Amino acid sequence: MASPVTLPMSSPQSTANNGGSQPPIATPAFRSFISRFSSSIRQGFAQRRPWLELVDRTSFSRPDSLSEAASRVRKNFSYFRVNYVTLLVGVLSLSLLSHPFSLLVLIALLGAWFFGYLFRPSDQPVVVFGRTFSDRETLGILLVFTIIVVFLTSVGSLLISALLVGLAIVCAHGAFRVPEDLFLDDLQEPGVNAGFLSFLGGAASSAAAAAAPAVASRV
Numbered sequence: 001m002a003s004p005v006t007l008p009m010s011s012p013q014s015t016a017n018n019g020g021s022q023p024p025i026a027t028p029a030f031r032s033f034i035s036r037f038s039s040s041i042r043q044g045f046a047q048r049r050p051w052l053e054l055v056d057r058t059s060f061s062r063p064d065s066l067s068e069a070a071s072r073v074r075k076n077f078s079y080f081r082v083n084y085v086t087l088l089v090g091v092l093s094l095s096l097l098s099h100p101f102s103l104l105v106l107i108a109l110l111g112a113w114f115f116g117y118l119f120r121p122s123d124q125p126v127v128v129f130g131r132t133f134s135d136r137e138t139l140g141i142l143l144v145f146t147i148i149v150v151f152l153t154s155v156g157s158l159l160i161s162a163l164l165v166g167l168a169i170v171c172a173h174g175a176f177r178v179p180e181d182l183f184l185d186d187l188q189e190p191g192v193n194a195g196f197l198s199f200l201g202g203a204a205s206s207a208a209a210a211a212a213p214a215v216a217s218r219v
Helices: 012-019 028-045 066-079 081-097 100-118 135-151 154-176 180-187 190-218
Strands: 126-128 131-133
Touching: 028 081, 066 081, 066 154, 081 100, 081 154, 100 135, 100 154, 131 135, 135 154
Parallel strands: none
Antiparallel strands: 126 131
């Protein structure tokens, strides 16, 4: 009588030891960064002004002097801050979408920083073609790659030109939009500016707070 065939079995512990390393995209630091950043974005957009109020034709007039135009820009920026930042992001997005190659290069650069250094677990070295790169070597390569992309390709000029176009639109709107009624309403709502400032600061601090442990462990 033939002996029964014994099937090979693998325990969950051995499976975890062999292939249970956590991918970079699922690291707690990256999840924390996404959570904080999305929360800051939602908090900021909750303070945006109505877009119809932004383009109200009856509130536009030519400024009498350069100083009055500068004062209008300052007051309108204080009131339409979220809308202006959204407009800048929209112009930048349209510029990148009209240049798919630059968009792909920028996404690759951000992905290399996020998953190759900032949110990569410290116990998982970078291995390319069988060569293991240390953290300092990885950081140096990323810095050189960033300088090349920003200063020696069309990506940097595209970003700068898009930001200049967006700033020109914002300054033109702010100079011709009469802000008296808006500024009085804004004075009665002291929490609005603080809310958006916390949105900008929260978005930056979330990235720093999430990436700080990973960077500190590599220094």
